[in-house]
Amino acid sequence: MRTQVAIVGGGPAGLLLSHLLHLQGVDSVVLERRSAEYVQQRVRAGVLEQGTVDLLTEAGVGERMRREGEVHNGVHIQFDEDRVHIPFKELTGRAITVYGQQEVVKDLTERRLADGGRVLFEVDDVRVAGVDTDDPVVHYTHEGVPHELHADFVAGCDGFHGICRDAIPADVRTVYERVYPFGWLGILADVPPSSDELIYANNANGFALLSMRSATISRMYLQVAPEESLDRWPDERIWAELSTRLGAPGFTLQQGPIFDKSVTAMRSFVAEPLRYGRLFLAGDSAHIVPPTGAKGLNLAVSDVDRLAESIADYYRTGSETGIDTYSAACLERVWRVQHFSWWMTSMTHRFEGPDAAFDRRLQRSQFDYLGRSAASATTLAENYVGLPLR
Template identity: 80%
Template sequence: MRTQVAIVGGGPAGLLLSHLLHLQGVDSVVLERRSQEYVQQRVRAGVLEQGTMDLLREAGVGERMDREGDVHNGVHLQFDDERLHIPFTELTGRAISVYGQQEVVKDLNERRRADGGKVYFEVSDLSVHDVTTEQPHVRFTHDGVEHELRADFVAGCDGFHGVCRETIPDGIRKVYERVYPFGWLGILATVGPSSDELIYANHANGFALHSMRSATLSRFYLQCEPDEPLEQWPDERIWAELRTRLGAPGWKLEEGPIVDKGVTAMRSFVAEPMRYGRLFLAGDSAHIVPPTGAKGLNLAVSDVDRLAESIVDFYRTGSSTGLDTYSAACLERVWRVQHFSWWMTSITHRFGGPDAEFDRRLQRSQFDYLRTSKAAETTLAENYVGMPKR
């Protein structure tokens, strides 16, 4: 098999990259180890930055997002029972939209099928070879048949557990990592949202987040131990903790059947460089951020937007400038996002240890500063809605 760009990974990053290349006449093949049903059903991120929304619209895959997504012009921060609204649009002129990652994947899959895109699900035995030459290739098995896919470039969009990052030798690949001493218990409930905006709550019992997926589906998160057994969180305890941590004067939490729950560990991870020869990493294969800042999907979209532009420029003009600067340009944004996600995590979560009370007083001070400083509010707002493309 032969193509111009071999894309390893059929999640939002890989599918969007394939679509963006197709719009500019560049051929690609997408290889995904999971089934299409699995990729389209797994519940992941749900907040889209302004830049992500704009790109999906420009690429012709934003119609359902605009119809069904829920645009938000701000967010609530809460310390104990005091709630503060950060008005994104008023401060920055930009907004966010709540629209699930699985919905983005469905839209992209539908468009790739309509355009005749080559997307192979349930591939196995995948390996990447010769990326330091002008003829890299990917070997894989599909439907019991072994294949070799030759390409000009390989895009590693295969997530944290994929094979592409490991293709970069240890002596060249540098990894930076931070593991947080807590996790998030994620809950999906068939009940309408109790708030017009997301609520990030810092409570003595721990962090809580009120989010939403639709008019009849709400998403909640509770700080917990990273290895917390789900058996210790029956529905009654979950609702009791949500009422306590999200409680505020005059506000009532709507409750309903819980249809999904799971614990996610909290970590930060960056692999450098994001390019090795003709292999380019994008999305979770190169970086993981704590979900506190809602940045994972948006950072992946930013990566593939830049990568698509660089590849198209190479084919149109012969210039490799975009490809040569891809890693450095992406990493500049990656580290800005890492800092914001760390900061959001540090001001909203309960930290244990001998400095716990000191940390909580610092968090109180930061909350008061946000409440009294437009400059502080603006800094939070412009990072949350997404920094403009550079």
């Protein structure tokens, strides 16, 4: 089989890239090792930047998002029992939309299949070869039969644990990584959110985040040890700790049945370059950010938006300028987002060790500055709602 662009990974990055290429007349095939049901039910990020919302809308896959997504014009930052509101709309003219990643995947999958797109789920033994030649090939097995997919370009949208990043030789690849000494215990609860906007809370017991997935389902997080066992966190303890960390005058935390729990370790990760020969990395295959800034999905969208335009321009005009500058252009945004996510994490989490008391005083100073400085609040707001995609 032959195509113009072979896309490894059928999550939001791979599906959106395939759709954007289709809109510009470029053929692609998407290969995904998981089942369609698994990908569409996988709980991940739920905060979309203004640029992501606009792109999905312009690409014709934003109708349900516009109908069911929750638009937030601000966010709350809390230190102990003191709370500051950051008014996004007032400070930047933009907002965020809360809409689950799995819903984005459902919308994209439905659209790609309706358009006749080739999306193959449950493929095995995926391997890329010849990416430094004019005829790269993706080897894979589907329904027990081995296949070869020849393409002009290969897009690695297969996540942090995928195979595409390792196709770039180690001697031309540089990896930057920071592993944080804590993780997030995340829950989904069958209860309406206790706030109309997200609350980031820095408490002496540790970080907490009140978020939501819909008008009836709450999504919340607690800072825990990175290898924490869920057995140590029965529902009663979770609600008690959330109530403590999110506690503030006049605030009541609504409680209900918890139907999902998981612990996620936190890291910052960047692999450079994002291009080697005819292979391009996009999304989590190239970079990971701590979830504090809600940037993972949005950064992937930025990557594939630029990649789709670069590849389409190559076929349209013969120019290789876009594909030649893809890595450097993406990395400029990647490192801006890495800094913001690190900054948000540093401001809101409890750190231990000999400098813990000093760190907490710095955090208090930063919190107070947010409350009295429009410039500081605007910086947070501008980065949170997202810089322009290009």
